[in-house]
Amino acid sequence: MEETPQKGTVTQRAIEQIKAMIAQGSLEPGQRLPTERDLAVQLGISRSSMREAIRALTVMGVLEARHGSGIYVTQLEAGDLLETFGVVAELSRGPRLLELLEVRRILESTATALAAARITPDQLAEVEKHLTAINATDDPEEILAHDLAFHREITLAAGNESMAAILEGLSSRTFRARVWRAYQQEGAFERTRREHAAIYRALVAHDPEAARAAAAAHVGEVEQWLRSQNSEV
Amino acid sequence: MEETPQKGTVTQRAIEQIKAMIAQGSLEPGQRLPTERDLAVQLGISRSSMREAIRALTVMGVLEARHGSGIYVTQLEAGDLLETFGVVAELSRGPRLLELLEVRRILESTATALAAARITPDQLAEVEKHLTAINATDDPEEILAHDLAFHREITLAAGNESMAAILEGLSSRTFRARVWRAYQQEGAFERTRREHAAIYRALVAHDPEAARAAAAAHVGEVEQWLRSQNSEV
DNA sequence: TGCCCATAGTGGTCCGACCACTTCGGTCGT
DNA sequence: ACGACCGAAGTGGTCGGACCACTATGGGCA
Numbered sequence: 456m457e458e459t460p461q462k463g464t465v466t467q468r469a470i471e472q473i474k475a476m477i478a479q480g481s482l483e484p485g486q487r488l489p490t491e492r493d494l495a496v497q498l499g500i501s502r503s504s505m506r507e508a509i510r511a512l513t514v515m516g517v518l519e520a521r522h523g524s525g526i527y528v529t530q531l532e533a534g535d536l537l538e539t540f541g542v543v544a545e546l547s548r549g550p551r552l553l554e555l556l557e558v559r560r561i562l563e564s565t566a567t568a569l570a571a572a573r574i575t576p577d578q579l580a581e582v583e584k585h586l587t588a589i590n591a592t593d594d595p596e597e598i599l600a601h602d603l604a605f606h607r608e609i610t611l612a613a614g615n616e617s618m619a620a621i622l623e624g625l626s627s628r629t630f631r632a633r634v635w636r637a638y639q640q641e642g643a644f645e646r647t648r649r650e651h652a653a654i655y656r657a658l659v660a661h662d663p664e665a666a667r668a669a670a671a672a673h674v675g676e677v678e679q680w681l682r683s684q685n686s687e688v
Numbered sequence: 689m690e691e692t693p694q695k696g697t698v699t700q701r702a703i704e705q706i707k708a709m710i711a712q713g714s715l716e717p718g719q720r721l722p723t724e725r726d727l728a729v730q731l732g733i734s735r736s737s738m739r740e741a742i743r744a745l746t747v748m749g750v751l752e753a754r755h756g757s758g759i760y761v762t763q764l765e766a767g768d769l770l771e772t773f774g775v776v777a778e779l780s781r782g783p784r785l786l787e788l789l790e791v792r793r794i795l796e797s798t799a800t801a802l803a804a805a806r807i808t809p810d811q812l813a814e815v816e817k818h819l820t821a822i823n824a825t826d827d828p829e830e831i832l833a834h835d836l837a838f839h840r841e842i843t844l845a846a847g848n849e850s851m852a853a854i855l856e857g858l859s860s861r862t863f864r865a866r867v868w869r870a871y872q873q874e875g876a877f878e879r880t881r882r883e884h885a886a887i888y889r890a891l892v893a894h895d896p897e898a899a900r901a902a903a904a905a906h907v908g909e910v911e912q913w914l915r916s917q918n919s920e921v
Numbered sequence: 922t923g924c925c926c927a928t929a930g931t932g933g934t935c936c937g938a939c940c941a942c943t944t945c946g947g948t949c950g951t
Numbered sequence: 952a953c954g955a956c957c958g959a960a961g962t963g964g965t966c967g968g969a970c971c972a973c974t975a976t977g978g979g980c981a
Contacts, residue, residue, distance in 0.1 A: 501966045510740045514747045515775050523973035536776040542748050543769040554850035561798045617787035734935040756943035
C-alpha cells in the first residue's frame with residue numbers, strides 16, 4: 456500500500472492520486488489540502504513535481520491555489536470547466552471554428568427553448584434590461600458585453616448550469632470579439648437586433664418552439680456568414 | 689515593447705504569451721518549440737516557472753512534451769480538448785451528473801440525426817459490427833467497449849469532429865462504467881439492446897427524425913434511471 | 922475594548938545539479 | 952560499400968534547497 460507502482464512519470468502519478476482522493480471522497484469540495492511540502496513528502500516526490508501536479512489540477516478546474524493561504528478543492532461547479540473550454544475556442548480556426556459554432560447552435564437553441572418554458576418574471580426583466588442596453592448604444596465594447604450577458608441570462612434560466620458554462624466557453628470574449636469586428640462592418644447590426652427581439656418575444660410568450668427557432672436562426676446567421684468567409688478568420 | 693507589464697503571476701504571464709504566439713500564428717501546429725531552458729531565458733523567467741506554464745498548456749491540450757525530444761504544438765484537433773472534459777465528467781456527482789447527461793442527450797440526439805442523413809455504407813457496416821458484438825457477449829467489459837465504439841462511430845458519421853470529441857468526453861470510460869455497474873443489475877439489458885437496434889434501424893433508413901428520437905430515448909432512459917436513484921451515484 | 926503590526930506559515934519563484942530518454946552521427950564488423 | 956551497433960550530445964523529468972510575496976493570526980499597544 457506504500458510503494459510506488461512505477462508507472463508513468465512521477466508527476467502524472469501524483470495527479471492521478473490526488474484525483475482519486477477526490478473521486479473517492481476523502482477530499483471534499485471546499486476543503487483545504489495539506490501544504491505543497493507536506494503533500495510532496497506524503498507521495499514521496501519533490502516539491503517541484505508536486506507543484507506541477509497541482510498546476511495541472513488547477514488548470515482542470517479541480518483545485519484552487521490561494522497565495523499565502525493554501526490549496527483548496529473547488530466546488531466542482533459548472534464554471535470550473537469553463538476556462539479550458541474557452542481556450543480551445545480561442546485557438547480554433549477555420550473548420551474547427553464552424554464545428555464549435557454548430558455545437559453552440561444546437562445547445563443554445565435547446566437552452567433557449569427550455570428557458571422559454573421555465574423563465575421567471577424576474578429573470579425576464581433582467582433579459583430585457585440587457586436587450587434595451589444593446590439597442591441604446593453604439594459602442595461595440597458595450598454591445599458585446601450586454602450581448603454576452605443577454606445570452607448568459609437566458610441559458611441560466613434554462614436551469615442547467617453545466618450547459619450554461621459550456622456555452623459561456625463557446626461564446627468566450629475573444630471568440631466573439633473576433634467575429635464581431637468583421638461582422639459589424641457589413642452593417643448587420645439591425646438584423647442582430649431583430650433576432651434578439653424575436654428571441655425575447657418568444658421568451659415572453661413562453662413559446663419553446665419559437666424560442667428554439669429564433670435562437671437557432673440567430674447563431675446560424677453568424678455561422679453562415681463565417682462560412683462564406685472561407686476560413687479567413 | 690520588451691519589459692514585463694508586471695501583471696499577474698510570472699507563470700500566468702508565460703502561459704498567456706505562449707498562447708498569444710500560437711493564436712497570432714508565429715507558432716504553428718506540429719512545430720517544435722525552443723527548449724525549456726531557451727524559452728525561460730527568452731521570457732526572462734526561471735525554468736521551473738516555464739515548466740509549470742508548459743504543464744498548464746499541456747493539460748489544455750495545446751502543447752505536447754516528448755521526453756528527450758522536445759516540446760511541440762499539437763494539431764489543435766478535436767481530441768485535444770477531450771481529456772480535460774473527461775476529467776470533469778469523472779469527478780461530477782449528483783445534480784451535476786444529470787446536467788451533463790442532459791447535455792449529452794441533446795448533442796447525441798442531434799448528432800445521431802445528422803448521422804442518419806450522412807452516414808455511408810462503410811460506416812454503417814462498422815456500426816453494425818459493434819452492434820452484433822454487443823449482442824454476442826455477456827462480458828460487461830466487452831459490452832461497454834463496443835457500446836462506446838457504437839456511439840463513437842455514429843457521432844463521427846455526423847461529420848463534426850469537435851462534437852464527437854465532446855461527446856467522447858461526456859461518455860468517458862469511468863463515467864459510463866459507474867452507471868453500468870448498477871444499471872445492469874436491474875436487468876435492463878434487453879431494453880438497451882432494443883434501443884440500440886432502434887437507432888441502427890433509423891440509420892439504415894436514413895431517417896433523421898427517427899434517429900433523433902431513438903437516441904434521445906436511449907440517453908433519456910439512463911437519465912431517468914439515474915434521477916430515480918436520488919443522487920446516490 | 923479595539924486597532925495595529927510583528928510573525929509564522931503558505932504558495933510563488935529562482936537556481937543548479939543530476940537523471941532518463943531520444944536522437945543522430947561515427948565507428949566497427951562484415 | 953553497407954548496415955548494425957554504440958556512444959555522445961541534447962532534451963525533458965526530477966530533485967532539493969533557498970529566498971520572495973502574500974495571508975492570516977494573535978498578542979501588544981493606545
